[in-house]
Amino acid sequence: MTHAQRRTLNVLILVAVVAGIALGAWLWGAIA
């Protein structure tokens, strides 16, 4: 991986964490 790819992936990981939290909250809203 190039440095730029690594940096992009690191940003995408943060996006995935936030998206996962939103998904979890949405799922909870759907099943609760």
Add this chain to the structure above:
Amino acid sequence: MRDVSTGRLYRTYAGYLAGVALGSACLTLMFLGMRSVMDIGGACAEGGPYVPVQPCPDGAALALIGGSFGLFAAAGLMIWFGSRLGKGYVTLVFLGWPALFISLGFNFLQYGLNPPPGQPVEWGFLVPGVLFWIIGIGPLLFGIWGWRAARSGRSTSAAVTLNRLSDSVTRPNAFEAGGSSSAPRDDDAVVEELERLSRLHAAGSLTDDEFAAAKARILTTERLA
């Protein structure tokens, strides 16, 4: 047209990021599911002659049980795909431990310190809350200590421990004795070779064409192995 190596890299990204998203989704589900149970006193059960009936909130069992199984799936994805990206990305999976215990411990502490009006502080929640935070924060601090030491090139016991932990999960096929259809690939060697190429390319020692050709050769060799 995208070449094969780029497609493979994107699939690896997608698998790894899916693991990260699944992990945080499961943590969120467990966090919210736990809060719903704590809202009704911290326990629920029904059925049996001596069990006090306290129905569980809708979805709590699914969130807590499904969430905990989902965490294993998420860790598996992160380890499997992270092994292709580099050891640092596999090591990130260990952050799941402090994330789980600190978030659930937060629930215990919050509910313990904010009992219903007129009731004293709830020690039954505070004690596990403190224990969860010790279980979560201890390894987190140890990991940060080891990570910082490793980055600055010092070989402290924390750095060595973190490195061994990462090594223990970075090669998921290490225990397979010929069980797979082909010989176990040494993904680390491929990643290292590609990283070395990238450095040469970034430093200007390789032209774009030379870099692309060398990269394709490494990835082709790996597929044939």
